[in-house]
Amino acid sequence: MQLSHRLDLIEPSPTLAITARAAELKFAGQDIVGFGAGEPDFDTPEHIKSAAIKALHEGFTKYTAVSGIIDLKNAIVEKLKKDNGLIYQSNQIIVGTGGKQVLYNLFMATLNPGDEVVVSAPYWVSYKDMVRLAGGEVKVLVTRIEDEFKIQPAALEATLTAKTKLFVINSPSNPTGSTYTPAEMTAIARVLEKFPHLLVVTDDIYEKLIYEGEFSNPAMVSEKLRERTVVVNGLSKAYSMTGWRLGYAAGPKPIIDAMDMIQGQTTSNATSFSQKGGVAALTGDQACIEVMRTAFKKRRDLIVSMLQECHGFKIHKPEGAFYVFPDISELTNLAGFKKIQVENPGMDNGKVFCKVLLDQYLVAAVPGSAFGYENGFRLSYATSETLIEKGVKRIQEFVKTLN
Numbered sequence: 001m002q003l004s005h006r007l008d009l010i011e012p013s014p015t016l017a018i019t020a021r022a023a024e025l026k027f028a029g030q031d032i033v034g035f036g037a038g039e040p041d042f043d044t045p046e047h048i049k050s051a052a053i054k055a056l057h058e059g060f061t062k063y064t065a066v067s068g069i070i071d072l073k074n075a076i077v078e079k080l081k082k083d084n085g086l087i088y089q090s091n092q093i094i095v096g097t098g099g100k101q102v103l104y105n106l107f108m109a110t111l112n113p114g115d116e117v118v119v120s121a122p123y124w125v126s127y128k129d130m131v132r133l134a135g136g137e138v139k140v141l142v143t144r145i146e147d148e149f150k151i152q153p154a155a156l157e158a159t160l161t162a163k164t165k166l167f168v169i170n171s172p173s174n175p176t177g178s179t180y181t182p183a184e185m186t187a188i189a190r191v192l193e194k195f196p197h198l199l200v201v202t203d204d205i206y207e208k209l210i211y212e213g214e215f216s217n218p219a220m221v222s223e224k225l226r227e228r229t230v231v232v233n234g235l236s237k238a239y240s241m242t243g244w245r246l247g248y249a250a251g252p253k254p255i256i257d258a259m260d261m262i263q264g265q266t267t268s269n270a271t272s273f274s275q276k277g278g279v280a281a282l283t284g285d286q287a288c289i290e291v292m293r294t295a296f297k298k299r300r301d302l303i304v305s306m307l308q309e310c311h312g313f314k315i316h317k318p319e320g321a322f323y324v325f326p327d328i329s330e331l332t333n334l335a336g337f338k339k340i341q342v343e344n345p346g347m348d349n350g351k352v353f354c355k356v357l358l359d360q361y362l363v364a365a366v367p368g369s370a371f372g373y374e375n376g377f378r379l380s381y382a383t384s385e386t387l388i389e390k391g392v393k394r395i396q397e398f399v400k401t402l403n
Contacts, residue, residue: 010129014370018354022364033391034364035379038174038323040240042295044277045288048239051280055273064269067260068095068248072275075282076248083207084220086231088250094259095278097270099205099234099247100126102259105266106230106249107134107166109258110199115165120151121372122325124174124203128372136165140372145314145327149176153187157194166199167192169218172206175371175378176325177300177318182216189222199255200229205247206321208238208289211297213319230255237321238289239281244274296322299381299388306392307379310399322382325368328353329375336402348374361394 018036026032055061067073073090080086096102103126111117113135119127120141128138141159143149151169160167169188172179180188192200202217219229234247249259269275303324304317312331318324331337332349344352350367354377357363368376381388 006133009132014125015366018358018364018366021358025358025362030362032358032362032364033387033394035381035383035391036364036366037382038380039242040237040292040296040322040382041384042240042292044240044244045281045285047284048241048277048280051284052244052273052277055276060272060276062272064272064275066264066269067256068093068270069272069275069279072279072282075279076250079282080231080250083215084217084231086219086226086250089253092253092256093248093250094256094263095246095248095270095275096259096263097245097247097267098236099203099232100130101245101263101267102232102234102247102249103127103201103203104130104134105259105262106201106232106255107131107136108262109255111136111165114163116161116163117166117168118156118159118164119168119372122149122173122175122368122376122378123168123372124170125370127168139164142373145316145376148316149173149178149325150180150184151188153191156188157191160191160195160198162197164195164198166201168201168203170203170205171215171217172210172318172320173323174206174321175323175366175368176316177321177323178316179210179213179319179321180216181213182221185216185218186221189218189225192218193222193224196228198228200225202229202231204231204233205237207233209293209296209322210320211293211300211318227252235278235281238292240288240292241277241281244271244277246270246274246278296381299383299385300324302385303379303381303388303392306389306396310396311403312399322380324379324381325371325373325376326379327376328368331399331402332375334402340402350374350377353377357395357398361398363391363394363398 022032022034073093111134115136117131117136118139219226230251232249236242314327348369354367366378
C-alpha cells in the first residue's frame with residue numbers, strides 16, 4: 001500500500017515516543033524515572049469533574065455547534081477581558097479538541113504552499129510538522145541560553161521578510177520555561193509592527209504557570225497588533241485537564257470562520273460534556289491553579305539547584321511552565337562524551353545523551369534536537385519531589401562519568 005507523501009514531511013512526536021519507551025521499560029520491571037511527559041501530575045479539580053458528570057446525567061451528550069457551546073465561548077470572552085484586557089465577541093472564538101488541533105486548524109486556514117512561518121528554537125515539537133502539513137515552510141530563529149533562550153529584537157527583525165506569513169511566539173515556553181517580561185514583549189512587538197502583512201500567533205497555554213513576573217503577549221502590549229494576532233490557549237495545563245482535550249483561539253473573525261469550516265469537515269465539535277467542564281474551569285474557583293503553581297515553583301527550585309551541580313551543564317532557571325532545558329554544549333567537549341558518541345554513531349549530541357541516560361541510568365528525557373536545539377535536553381518537573389531527587393541524582397552520576 002502506498003502512503004501519502006505528506007508523511008515524508010513529518011516525524012512522530014518525540015515526546016510521545018520517549019514516554020511510550022519509558023512505559024515499556026517500566027512495564028518490563030525497570031525502575032524508570034520519567035521526565036518526558038508534558039502534563040501536570042495533579043488530578044482535575046473536583047468542581048470541574050462534577051460539572052461534566054452533571055452534564056452526562058442530564059443527557060448533554062449530543063453534537064454541539066462546531067465552534068463550541070455559547071456558554072463556554074462567553075466564558076472565554078470574559079477570561080480574555082479580565083485576565084488579558086482583550087475584547088472579543090463570541091463569534092471571534094473557536095473551541096477545539098485541544099490547543100494542538102486549534103493550532104493545526106489555524107495553520108491550515110492561513111497558509112498556502114511556500115508561505116514562511118518564523119518560530120524560535122528551542123521550539124515546541126509540533127510547530128514544525130504542523131506547518132509542513134499545511135504546506136508552509138518553517139524558518140527557525142535559534143536563541144541562546146546566554147539570552148535566556150529569548151528572541152532578541154534585532155535578530156528577529158533580520159529574520160522576518162516580505163515572505164513571512166506567520167510569526168509564532170510561546171511564552172512561557174515549552175521546552176525552556178523562558179517567559180518574556182512585558183518590556184521584552186513590547187520590544188518584540190515594536191519589531192512586528194514594522195511588518196504589517198504579518199499574522200502573529202501567540203501560544204499562551206502556560207499563561208497561568210509563571211513563577212516570577214507577569215504574563216504578557218503581543219496583543220496585550222500593542223494595539224497595532226491586536227487586529228492581526230490570534231491568541232491560542234487551552235485548559236490542559238492550568239487546570240490539569242490534558243485528557244479533556246479543550247483548546248481555543250480568539251482572533252479576527254474571517255480567520256476564526258475559516259478555522260470553523262475546517263473543523264466542521266474534520267472533527268466537528270469538542271466533546272460536549274468536556275465543554276461543560278471547561279465552563280466550570282473558567283468561571284469557578286481559581287484557587288486550584290495557585291495550588292499547582294506553588295508546587296511547581298518548589299519543584300523548579302529543587303531540580304534547578306540539583307542540575308546546577310552537574311559540571312558541563314549550563315542552566316537557565318525557567319520563569320514559567322514546568323520544564324527545564326539544560327545546555328550540554330560544554331559537556332560534549334569532554335573525553336567521556338566523545339567516547340559515548342563513538343559508541344552511538346549517527347546520533348546528535350542530545351540524542352546520544354538521552355539514549356545512554358535511559359538505557360543505563362533509567363531516566364527518560366527528551367533530546368534537544370526534537371526542539372530544534374541539538375546541544376540540550378528537556379526535563380519536565382511535573383512530577384513528585386521524590387522522583388525529581390531520584391532522577392537527577394542518576395543524571396549527576398552519569399555526568400560524573402563523562403568528566
